[in-house]
Amino acid sequence: MDKTKNIQNIYPLSRMQEGMLFHSFLQKEGAAYIEQSVFTIKGRLRPELFEQSVQSVISRHDIFRTVFLPHVAQLNGPRQVVLREREFRLHREDLTHLDEAEQSAYLQRFKERDRLKGFDLQKDMLMRVSLFKTADEKYVCVWSHHHILMDGWCLGIVLQEFMHMYRAIESGSPVTLAPAKPYSTYITWLTDQDKDAASEYWKGYLAGCETPSGLPKISARPQEKGYRKKELLFSLDQNLTDRLKTIAKEEGATLAVLMQTVWGLMLQRYNRTDDAVFGAVVSGRPSVIDGVESMIGLFINTVPVRIKTGDESFRELLGRCQKEMLDSEAFSYHPLADIQSQTELKQDLIDHIIVFENYPIQQQMRDAEKESDAPFRIGNVNVSEQSGYDFNLIIAPGDELIIKFSYNANVYDEVWIESVKGHLEEALRGAAFNPDVPADRLPMLGQKEKSRIIGEFNDTKTTYERDESIISLFSRQVKKTPDHQALHAGGLTMTYRELDERSTAFARILLENGLAPKG
The missing domain is CATH 3.30.559.10 (Chloramphenicol acetyltransferase-like domain)
Structure with missing residues (x-):
């Protein structure tokens, strides 16, 4: 045949x-x-x-x-x-x-x-x-x-x-x-779109973005190849969720944009910048196609979200981010690879994504069961997937907002991810109950973490001479225990002797190039 x-x-x-x-x-x-x-x-x-x-x-x-x-x-x-x-x-x-x-x-x-x-x-x-x-x-x-x-x-x-x-x-x-409705209907619509107009929009939206602002890759051990998937699932209580919905409504914003705005401010703080970019998954279903809501196929797209702050409150920033999101909707079909290719950062523009899951599976199942004499019930629907990104922030709306971090444990340490969770919860509380705070001062540290930094980390139980400098103290430690581990970060381990040699070499380079005072 x-x-x-x-x-x-x-x-x-x-x-x-x-x-x-x-x-x-x-x-x-x-x-x-x-x-x-x-x-x-x-x-x-x-x-x-x-x-x-x-x-x-x-x-x-x-x-x-x-x-x-x-x-x-x-x-x-x-x-x-x-x-x-x-x-x-x-x-x-x-x-x-x-x-x-x-x-x-x-x-x-x-x-x-x-x-x-x-x-x-x-x-x-x-x-x-x-x-x-x-x-x-x-x-x-x-x-x-x-x-x-x-x-x-x-x-x-x-x-x-x-x-x-x-x-x-x-x-x-x-x-x-x-x-x-066949999926080919959407493909036909897609090929008819103005690619040049979309390209110009995204080029302007990302103009001047030159420094990566991803989630820092922090791990207590050397990074391994491959993808070792881990998840951290938590929820916000109903009081906080309701308050976040209220703030979003007051500014004419969606809850998804509020979450993106808070996350962008966190990335700014992590990267010591006022400009952060990350990826967001959009539904991609154009309303102009008749019956698109019931069409089966792949419509989603990933587009960059840029959170750039100025002299404004969180409330004002939220309103501006909502407007920018509405402006970008007309061009949300444009391929991410094409968007990235026009930027200084290319593939380094984004290193993780936010997904706002807004598909009502459980409600659809309840509606189906209401139809005459359903012979069985479908429940406990759980969907899992693995994207190509090492970190994914997934949000599911409801009476209590559900948040999931899905990440590559070969890249991100579990302790660090727990810290990010605490920072996000605190930042969301700040946005919910003090939305008029300056955007760049949105709190991220909870009382427990503050106490730990101020109290536990400073409780060294060691006294030093007033005229001792950090350099002299370090030199004394090098002579005392030259082969003890002094540094372990980002997969790099050094003894005190090796660290001292690196520091001396770096200081010499600065002196030779007139970038450090002599003496």
């Missing part, structure tokens, strides 16, 4: 998809860009109908029948190829013979293997679904896909449609969903 007969459509990739395609071929294997959703299912579930329902969703949306080719003969650049048919197979296991602890351990091992397995973007169906029976009328589902297919907003839509399909198949009733 001619394989070309199974091809339904061929069209270009978005630039975000191109980036993921490139990195996937570069890395060959690993968990980067693998999104894994895990949720529980309680109720009357027939696995054979589960499989048919997933197949119906795949048949409905072109993107789930798509493969990605880095080069297509006679075409310029990579292409995504939509196949007319793709056959889905559900992976099923019965774990009811294991106790709860054993089930948990088994599922954890499975999820890790599933992530590391990855996908072959040129051949595989880029979605795997596994169903584990853990008790009577109770299942755990592991639903994995490559991020090149769709973004987080799509998951709730897919699960809603899956439940609709299941009910229709079980009852023998017709499917009443409106026809699906």
